[in-house]
Amino acid sequence: MNQMQQIIIYVYVFIVGMCLSSFFMVVGYRIPRKETILGRSHCEECQNELRWWHVLPLFSYLKLKGKCYFCTSKIGISNPILEVFIGLLFVSSAFFEGLSPEILVSFTLICLLFTISVSDWLYQIIPNKVLFPFLILGIIERVLIPQNDFWWYPIAGFFAGFLPLFLLGLLKDGGVGGGDIKLFAVVGVFIGPIGALISLFLSSVIAIIIHIITIIATEKQQKQIAFGPSIAIGSFIIYLFTSGQIEAMIQLFRR
Structure with a gap:
């Protein structure tokens, strides 16, 4: 496997890690509140349902400049930070464990x-x-x-x-x-x-x-x-x- 192929794999693993962290963040938030994890996400302030591109890990936060698309209320920066952190943990595991x-x-x-x-x-x-x-x-x-x-x-x-x-x-x-x-x-x-x-x-x-x-x-x-x-x-x-x-x-x- 050449260096370019390794980089592509690590980028893919990073994206998978961020996506899974976003999903399991929802799991950790909703299950204690006895909410379904299958329902669409919504803004806690205005209660509007979020569209698919509003919940893309990291990208949505940057695209929306840390604000809700509908009511412009601020979105906590902890979410994208945690997404990136878990993504990096996935990459670290892939690097040291290999395939x-x-x-x-x-x-x-x-x-x-x-x-x-x-x-x-x-x-x-x-x-x-x-x-x-x-x-x-x-x-x-x-x-x-x-x-x-x-x-x-x-x-x-x-x-x-x-x-x-x-x-x-x-x-x-x-x-x-x-x-x-x-x-x-x-x-x-x-x-x-x-x-x-x-x-x-x-x-x-x-x-x-x-x-x-x-x-x-x-x-x-x-x-x-x-x-x-x-x-x-x-x-x-x-x-x-x-x-x-x-x-x-x-x-x-x-x-």
């Missing part, structure tokens, strides 16, 4: 973690309707694309992600959200038992750091913390290690 089957696992995990981050950040909810399809997809992928030679690894990962927080929840009533427990179980299928346990520790550290920064920035003590985004960050970092992407990055910078 190996593991790239499908990487893309699936990114979509899962992004969706629950949106949902938990906005509503402090990690819906079962999001987790269950990804659990099934994760099991199928890990059967067809195993991490190693141990067939039981995804099962062990599930319980390694589930049991620690479940037992903690029994000891400390209300201390751990049910969605967080189930999310770790699903993530464990993707990254295995060791990865799940390390991810639990790392995610907790990240959550504490984010909480401290939030208190300093807002000068307010938050009663409820969205743990989902911290789990997403910690879990994906561990996945990068377990999939060998971190090692590939280090080797790249050593050249």
Whole structure:
């Protein structure tokens, strides 16, 4: 494969990543509100239904100059930033994984973690309707694309992600959200038992750091913390290690 072909593939992967991020952003926004994900998008201010070219990732924001086509109300810049970020994560995975089957696992995990981050950040909810399809997809992928030679690894990962927080929840009533427990179980299928346990520790550290920064920035003590985004960050970092992407990055910078 020559350099031009690689560039074309990366551009295609970037566009796919942005499109999927746009879709799963809608999923993370609508499902906690018990809205259908199949209906057309509409402006939150004027309620007008948006046309297909109003919702194209990044392009629509630039074309409309960050405003609604109908009422000219401002569109948050966070949407295009997140679309570009997820697109870049897809490209990074494609670059370091190449065309190996593991790239499908990487893309699936990114979509899962992004969706629950949106949902938990906005509503402090990690819906079962999001987790269950990804659990099934994760099991199928890990059967067809195993991490190693141990067939039981995804099962062990599930319980390694589930049991620690479940037992903690029994000891400390209300201390751990049910969605967080189930999310770790699903993530464990993707990254295995060791990865799940390390991810639990790392995610907790990240959550504490984010909480401290939030208190300093807002000068307010938050009663409820969205743990989902911290789990997403910690879990994906561990996945990068377990999939060998971190090692590939280090080797790249050593050249």
